[in-house]
Amino acid sequence: PLLYIVTPTYRRPEMVAELTRLGQTLLLVPRVHWILPEDSHTCSSIVTDTLTRIGLPYTHLATPMPEVYRKQTYVPRGVANRRAAVSWIQNHAEPNSVLYFLDDDNSIDVRLLEQMRYTEKVSMFPVGLIGKFSVSSPVLNKEGRVTDFYDGWPAGRKFQVDMAGFAVNVGYLKKQPRVTMPYIAGHEEDGFLKSLNLQLEDIEPLANGCSEVLVWHTRTFKNQVRDVRPDKEHSSENVQQLLS
Numbered sequence: 645p646l647l648y649i650v651t652p653t654y655r656r657p658e659m660v661a662e663l664t665r666l667g668q669t670l671l672l673v674p675r676v677h678w679i680l681p682e683d684s685h686t687c688s689s690i691v692t693d694t695l696t697r698i699g700l701p702y703t704h705l706a707t708p709m710p711e712v713y714r715k716q717t718y719v720p721r722g723v724a725n726r727r728a729a730v731s732w733i734q735n736h737a738e739p740n741s742v743l744y745f746l747d748d749d750n751s752i753d754v755r756l757l758e759q760m761r762y763t764e765k766v767s768m769f770p771v772g773l774i775g776k777f778s779v780s781s782p783v784l785n786k787e788g789r790v791t792d793f794y795d796g797w798p799a800g801r802k803f804q805v806d807m808a809g810f811a812v813n814v815g816y817l818k819k820q821p822r823v824t825m826p827y828i829a830g831h832e833e834d835g836f837l838k839s840l841n842l843q844l845e846d847i848e849p850l851a852n853g854c855s856e857v858l859v860w861h862t863r864t865f866k867n868q869v870r871d872v873r874p875d876k877e878h879s880s881e882n883v884q885q886l887l888s
C-alpha cells in the first residue's frame with residue numbers, strides 16, 4: 645500500500661528547515677506520496693522549490709485558514725489545509741493506500757511508517773514529548789485491544805490522541821459519508837475520528853502493542869529575529885544573498 649503523508653505548513657522563518665528535515669526522512673521510505681497543503685492563498689514558490697529539490701512524489705495545495713479563526717484566542721491550526729488534503733485524497737488517492745497526518749515540526753522513526761502501511765481501518769500508536777504526561781498513548785487490555793487513552797488533556801474527548809497518533813486506511817475513509825475536521829483547537833483529532841464512525845474496538849494498535857514511542861511531537865524554538873540587514877563589515881555579496 646501507498647502512504648499519503650499529509651503535512652500542513654505555513655510560511656515562517658523555520659519552514660524550509662522543517663520541510664527539509666521531514667522530507668529527507670521520508671526519502672528513506674519507499675512508496676510515499678507527500679501532500680503539502682499550505683496555509684496560504686497560493687502555492688508559494690519557496691515550498692515548490694523545496695519539494696522539487698527533495699524529489700519525493702508530492703502534491704502541493706494551497707488553502708488559507710479563514711480569517712475568523714485566525715482571530716480566535718485558541719487558533720485551530722492547520723485545519724483548512726488538512727481538510728483540503730483529505731478532499732484531495734477522497735478524489736484522487738489510490739484505493740489501496742493509507743493516510744497519515746504528520747505536522748512539519750514533528751519527528752518520526754521510519755519503522756513506524758512501515759508498520760502503518762498495513763492499516764485496515766484506523767491504527768494508533770504512542771506519541772512522545774506531548775502534554776503534561778510527556779507521552780500520549782492508547783491503553784490496551786490483556787487481549788491487546790484498545791480500551792482507553794492515557795493523555796494529559798482528556799477534555800471530554802472520545803479519542804484522546806494527537807494528530808500524529810493515528811493512520812487511516814483510504815478505502816475505509818472513502819466509505820464514510822460525512823468526513824470532516826472541526827475548527828476547534830484541541831478537538832481536531834477527536835472530531836475527525838468521530839466523523840469516521842470509528843469505535844474503540846476497531847482500532848489497530850501498532851508500535852509493539854503501543855509500548856514504544858516512534859513519533860514525537862517536537863516543537864521548534866522560534867529564533868527572535870531582530871535585524872536582517874548585514875552590518876558594514878559583513879555586507880559581502882553572499883551575505884546579501886543569504887538575507888534576501
Ligand code: UGA
Nearest residue numbers: 651652653654683719720721722747748749806807829830
Ligand atoms: C498541536 C497538534 O499536534 C496539531 O496537530 C494541532 O493542529 C494543533 O496542536 C492545534 O490544535 O492547533 P502544535 O505543535 O501546537 O500542534 O501546532 P503547530 O505545530 O504550530 O501547528 C500544527 C500544524 O499546522 C503544523 O504542521 C503547522 O505547520 C500547521 N499550521 C500552523 C498551519 O498550517 N497554519 C498556522 O497558522 C499554524
Ligand code: MN
Nearest residue numbers: 747749862863
Ligand atoms: Mn507542532
